[in-house]
Amino acid sequence: MTMTSVKLSRILDERLQNGDVRTSFNRDKDTYRIEWNQSKEGITITLPNVIAKFNLKGDEAIDELVDHVQEAMRIMNEDYELTGMEKHIYPVIRATSFPDTTQSGVKLVYKDHTAETRIFYALDLGKSYRLIDEALLEKEGWTPARIDEIAGFNMRSLPAVPKHDRVAENDFYFIATQDGYDASRILNDAFLEEMKASAKGELAVAVPHQDVLIIADIQNNTGYDILGQMTMKFFAEGRIPITSLPFIYEDQTLEPIFILAKNKPRK
Incomplete structure (x- = not known):
């Protein structure tokens, strides 16, 4: 069937x-919102994004969305506490456009990362996680530096074993474990340095959405085109998109790049 925003x-x-809960459909913005009656906290869903996924996956896309929203x-x-849950705190990568305040007006804890990305912090709850806000940090008497240190330590303990694919004499590596922190592996400097040391060409990294980290050993100009197309495709399909721009990894820094078709990218 043809899915429309009204039907969805x-x-x-x-x-x-x-x-x-209270639900509402905003025709002008093409969004759907569900929120708790008492706290007014909730989730706003951009319907065209869901319709695009429905066109690819059918009813499975709606089932996945409903499960995610309910959780x-x-x-x-x-209510949650951080003390005693230290081993369950991880960093998550988000776009700089990602809201830094909850619907109830409480600021989320975050740290600047690149011109395209920020680091937020999550309390892992098994099937999902909760982003950590300043109110929770203040209640526990924790500092942002402490949460960053704990999250970074836990992230570095996650396995980073990429799958390899060679295309047009370029090497591409993918981490997609579906543990919720695949993109977070971009913060593992030791892992990136290891990949850089073994690269034959220029090392590029991409986090198009939360559930994948792409590492590319670019050995010719065709490699840039492939990486650009690949990153854009993943960005369009991801449940939590981050950025369609890859990064060049050099001297332990990440520089966003614009890839022009058939050309080497501009920084």
Whole structure:
């Protein structure tokens, strides 16, 4: 069937409505919102993105969205502590356009990363996680530096074993474990240095969405075109998009690049 925003909003109403939440469809912005009646905290969904995934995956795309929303709403309505949960705190990469404040007006804890990305912090809860805000940090008496140190340590303990593919004499490596922190491996300097040391050409890195880290050993100009197309495709399909721009990794720094078709990228 042909899916429209109106049809999708009605489906979500049937799947998500209950007495404790309020749902609404904004025709002008083409968005759907679900929020708790009491706290007003909730989630806003951009419907065209979901429709695009529905066109690719069918009803599975809606099932995945409903599961994600229900879990996120449950987490939003519960109280959590950081003390005793240190081993479950991880960094997550987000676009600089990602909201830095919760719907209730509480600022999230974050750290600048690149011109395209920021580092937020998550308390892992098994099936999902909750982004850590300043109110939770203040309640625990923790500093941003402490949360960053703990999250970084835990991230470095995650396995970083990429799958390899060689295309047009360029080597591409992918980490996609679906553990929620694939893109976070971009923060593992030791891993990137290891990949850089073994690269035959120029090393590029991409985090198009949360659930993948792409590392490219670019050995000819065709490699840049392939990386650009690949990054854009992953960016369009990701559940939590980050950036369609890859980065050149040099001297332990990440520099965003614009890849021009059939040309070497401009920094």
